[in-house]
Amino acid sequence: MNIIVCIKQVPGTNEVKMNMETNTIIREGVEAIVNPFDMYAVEEALRIRDNLGGRVTALSMGIPAVSVLLKDMIGLGVDDAVLMSDRAFAGADSLATSYTLSMGIKKIGGYDLIICGKQATDGDTAQVGPSLAEKLGLPHTTYVRRIEEIKEGYIRCQRLTDDGYEVIEMPLPAVITVVKEINEPRLPSIKAMMRAKKAEVTVWTADDVGADIDKCGLKGSPTQVVKTFIPVHDIESEVFEGTPEEQSKQLVEKLTNMKFKICT
Amino acid sequence: MASINIIKDKCIGCKICISNCPFGAIKVENKKAEILENCTLCGACVSSCKFMAIDFQKDEVKGTADLESYKGVLVFGEQKNGIVENVAMELLGEGRKLADALSTPLSVVVLGHDIKDKAENLIKYGADKVYLVDDKSLEIFNDESYCDIIVQIINKYKPEIVLFGATTYGRSLAPRISSRINTGLTADCTGLEIDPKDKVLMQTRPAFGGNLMATIMCPNHRPQMSTVRPKVMKPLEIDNKRIGEVIIPNISIPSNLKVNVKEIVSDLCEMVNLTEADIIVSGGRGLGDPKNFKLLEDLAKVLNGAVGASRAAVDAGWIEYSHQVGQTGKTVGPKIYFACGISGAVQHLAGMSSADTIIAINKNPDAPIFKIAHFGIVGDVLEVIPALISEFRAKLG
Ligand SMILES: Cc1cc2nc3c(=O)[nH]c(=O)nc-3n(C[C@H](O)[C@H](O)[C@H](O)COP(=O)(O)OP(=O)(O)OC[C@H]3O[C@@H](n4cnc5c(N)ncnc54)[C@H](O)[C@@H]3O)c2cc1C
């Protein structure tokens, strides 16, 4: 069972703090991390491989520095790591990213399953998984919270829905995106970390994978960001005083006088 | 190739661009800004520079060939168990506004089985045309068949705008469709507007867990597609006199599907669907013990609401992940949100800050949650919640 996991470098969300006074994002010491959801994708791939054999390849499109994070993935037990890096890839929206990744995946070849995170914490789009599946002509299921069964040419998994879950079957190869609930990612082992130090990350450019640069990066992106701004929460807060009973009384008074009517 | 460059003569090293760069990709050295290699060409810095010292070179983009032939606004009328979801009505309300601004018709596409009445009913919510595709196989949502059919509808009727609810299904279906027809898609929009000059759709959405808002356009490709966050847009008042037509389009229903939905399971422990709830009572680590979630359930029951949770509560195993609100959980937009024993970390706020009214109950008066709360009670949740329950009971009968 050969599996490709797509991982994205994102700014370390732990470090992203809001300065509530000036309403700006504090950027000091922003470190780059692997998108947290992609760690669940990596873990799931490793578990399947450990059960069924095969190889796990971590694939990322990003700047040269991402190779450091890819080495960490090898430290976790991933067999191969591929970085697609080229100035022509910069500024990609989810369509261009999907196209570019699909070209890398075709070059890797011989895959049974592709796993993406549910969404990346920088753009929060959650679009690359389904869009990539389409570019590869494969079936997909999003928000997978459990793989019930996986074997040669077949997967049955649970998709998390708004009020429960669905059980979905697909032939392999297929694409899934995973949510946090699916597993508990492992920590790197000392032995694997040593191996990771020496590991090689394969780097491919647009040329290497035969990508049409008109479909990559900013040029291949139908969407354009025209403006960004920091949202303002100019909220008038009212904090009540008194005993819990007195405060509750005041709050209930306010809430029952609102335009929106609470009904039991 | 596209590039962003600092015009050294104009740059004064003021560092404003640094705080506007979402990727930390600018540094200032010797009083001049410098773009680092992790720049993603998002362009956020360009307009932030008061000295016009940032030059953004874009390439010519090859778009959809017959841009002008795309007309009208199309909305996806999501249904579940034969009932049209509220988000479809919200999209119709918003779609009506956009269609009127463009003087074009508003249509809705409904896929399902035996739902003619319900589809027709959407005319009362603002639709001029209802495209109804009725087949036994469409009774339940399937990514593969739904994608196939909606692509056929788009290719046949060529709408200039297509809107989906940013629901579990919408966020899976829409990217597959936009990828097949090679157009842009903006995720989880909270604001839509027609640019009065160019008549293109301006799509505003939160990114970085709500810390940054971005306005996005899709100028050269059609249709312009968005998924729209539920509960943000307003449905129209129902109007029984509104006229429109139901059209049964001549399209082929795909067979031999690869994707097979075997079973649909509704979580019984979840009384009300979080994303649909008008009132949410959420608990965090401050509840101290899993058994105290019972208190929240009681309050939720009195108010006909749903129970949510912070990640800390979920990670502690006090409640299931499906209840988690926030960046790595669900995004909700209720009328009233109670945050009980929740500190208000940015990742939590990302999932609930668009609630109309936020109520914080926390024993620490300096907890960040009070900064975004409309009403606050400083106190112990274990005392406040029972008091609230009896107060609501007394008031609401
Ligand atoms: C990548 C990433 C993604 C994340 N995604 C999410 C997400 O989706 N959702 C999410 O919620 N978090 C998320 N987090 C975690 C987030 O940063 C916080 O750690 C989490 O929200 C804290 O939960 P809490 O407010 O319940 O706990 P705490 O921060 O521990 O706060 C507990 C609060 O309860 C108060 N309290 C204690 N006892 C009482 C009492 N008896 N009565 C009243 N008040 C009391 C305390 O004053 C405190 O303010 C994420 C973090 C990361 C790094």
Ligand SMILES: Nc1ncnc2c1ncn2[C@@H]1O[C@H](COP(=O)(O)O)[C@@H](O)[C@H]1O
């Ligand atoms: N540049 C990238 N390189 C590799 N994988 C990516 C990249 N961008 C997105 N992905 C994958 O797609 C998922 C969803 O990302 P997004 O659509 O950006 O929210 C991520 O969790 C990754 O698995």
